[in-house]
Amino acid sequence: MPAVLATVLVLVLAAVGVVVVRPGPVAQWLGEDPAGDRAAAGTPEAAPAAVLAAADPNAPLPTPAGVRAEIDSLVRAAALGDRVNVSVTDVATGESLYGRGADDGTVPASVTKLVTGVTVLAARGPGHRIPTRAVAGATPGEVVLVGGGDPTLAVDRNGFYPGAARLDDLAAQVKQALGGTSPTKVVVDSSLYAGPVHEPGWDEDIPTHGYGASITALMTDGARSDVPQAKKDHDNGDHAAERAAQPDLAAGRAFARLLGVPTDSVKRGKAPAAGADATAGAPGSELGVVRSLPMVRLVDIMISDSDNIIAEALARQVALARDQPASFVGAAKAMDEVAGELGLPADELSLADGSGLSRTNRISPSLLTDLIALAGNGTRPELAAIFGGLPVAAWSGTLADRYAGAAAKAGAGVVRAKTGTLTGVHAIAGLVTTADGRLLSFAVLTDRAPADGQESARVALDRIAATLAACGCR
Template sequence: MIALTGILVLVVFAAGLVVVRPGPVAAWLGDDSAARPAPVVDPPDPAPGPVLAALNGTAPMPDEAGLTKALGKLVTDGGIGGRTSLVVRDVASGKVLYANGGGIPTVPASTMKLVTAATVLSTRDPAYRIPTRVVAGPNPGEVILVGGGDPTLGADAKGFYPGAARLDRLATATKKALGATKPTKVYYDSSLFSGPVYEPGWDADIPTGGFGGPSTALMIDGARKTPTESDNHYSERSSKPDLAAAQAFAKALGVGGTPAPAPKGSVPADAATPSPGATAGPADELARVVSPPMVRLVEFMLVDSDNVVAEALARQVALAKGKPASYAGARAGMTEALAELGVPTDGLVLADGSGLSRTDRLTGEAQTELLALAASGKRPELTEMFAGIPVAAWSGTLEDRFGDAATRKSAAGVVRAKTGTLTGNHAMAGTVTTADGRLLAFSVLTDGVTASSDAARDHLDKIAATLATCGCDA
């Protein structure tokens, strides 16, 4: 898995953008000192240096007529079939410079993850860490493993996600808390997430094709059966990730037998993520580990378009807004959070957090408004989205895009975007630096595409590369 090794902050000065070292991020990456008992926390990876050059703060805004001329038939007659919607927005002023079908609600595919990133960062503290707890069971020596919704939890040091919480360390802390009492049985509780584990709008091959997994509050390695598998985008997922996690914990604890679901009403509530119907009793907690901070989880989600992490973060939005941690609760919470950010929600349909659902609908106008807000620096927590948004020819899902030599040369290092692909729907949304040094937000959404996926991706790459080379005088 290709992952950025730290958090960068993007700050807009007038019309320019520079990459600087963390400001509030340093605190967001700090230890959670309020947790009780003291959680086991791995130190964050060191932050890298800047990747994008500073922009020209006095760069002129592209001419609207020039943009229309440059984009021309790329948008209106791209040769891929179906409909192409494109919106280009100036970040500094917020002005829409080009729009073709920008108000048409369209399937966003994985560009939906930009909404998930923004809403979870605006509702959960960016430093928030998701707990995985162990509480006392019904009888001495019996313990309950309680999932808090951390999709990155690992069994040991060989876990899939760098810096993730580990069950072997949780087992060590649990045995210490039990003292002379020998652990005898493991129960598990994943009741924090409710409702169906798969979204009804997902294609039938998603659960079996390795694109995503069940949305449960307890899992290890994003529900992967083989977390070290080289092709992580299509890793086979467990159909019962909560049981798999409990089995790994029991092994680390040295307890035999098959773990069982926790008896109803036996799990004490956690102040941060209370389970529905849970009984009060924080003193019954024996140990806990916590995930990397929210800014890192967002990075994991965006850089490799991780669908399982996306669904887990959507449920964190629901919990933060006091709603059930379900698909329904997540879409209600995310819609509410977008409205609070001032992003238009007309025509918006948020079926899930990953964009796998074909019932999702977004507009290019809403996407670019959200991106411009995030890049403006007015909401520092939203700016952290850019730590995970792939950079052309450098990281994540854009590392191998822009295969044509000309588009690669134009886009490398100046296009930063999230992509999305479903059969018939292809999307790209992000920011781009023009030839004059002006920062633009853009969204390309296609619908009813009849061309091959490779042809559609090349077409979107060409649009982004055209924006990058555009001085776009009339």
């Protein structure tokens, strides 16, 4: 997995115009020795083959007049409603090429995840791993399972997310640490998170229909309660799933079964503080720890699958990194702070959650194109990890079944973008390479579209990006 990921990220960086001589930093993010065994063996690693054509840094720059002539009529399509806000920017120069309500806050839906991804990569770094710990409780044999906010934590090797940290590994560590003392009870400490478990701006059906869940600091498999069925549904393109009503207690009961202790006694509590000279097994002493996939992989999964639960967990990681409460409110404040630190127009950002499920979120198209350009222009290479999971038109993710029709076919394979959809809300933001090889960032957001015209709105959005791909726009 790490070697494959390093190669993928190198390809992604190349595709957005970032020159990478070797994947040493990537290996460090993944906890590897950059030199590794390859250096010792004296065998150089072959250069990866290109998957998508790289942008041409010497390609002619489109003109604002040229872009306007190509797309101005398209953004006025009736299928997009009466409020369509658009921004198109050249990645290399940062020059704005087209704007229509570009600085106006608009409901972004899942396009919000681009902001979540960039801010958590900036705040935590690509190699950060989220810990889940077990510590000794107040009485002999009592084990406290302490949630650190890893939404991908699995019970065992059959978990939903490949390569995730596992409770059975943690249970084995606990048994070894306790030695002759048998576990007798499990207490769940999910106190890292604060505030409500559902964002007040979510539609009423979001928690019950499986696209959202109770956001707790401890959960397994993104709070899914039926992992085998969720895997089958996911293979068929359905990302909704049955979710546990109390994910932290469900995880605690799974851990209790692994330790061979009664599940009906699992309850919430707080881990005792460890003394400075605490011996192994003393109250508060660590009995074991497992760590999540690195942040670069979590961001990749969040964007490629539009995983709302991972998004909310990563938003809280931004909050924790900025000493804010790990809540919806704290995460929103922290992401706004980090966006400002990155030089983005934070006054055009107003968030209530990290997933985009909330209708009270507002993001301007120009902030999105600035964010994408920043991640792709090479000045902050760690941010380029957002591109690894970005769906490719007519090939992957939420764009796999789009850009097939004649009107949008020019975008197939050259548009990479995050989509967002709520009833009456349609958004797309990403990258497109023009016919001349120039790399552009674009964002189109509409939040007053006809409620019954979802497919028509998607076709209209795709036609805009495909037109940019087909033109020199000069």
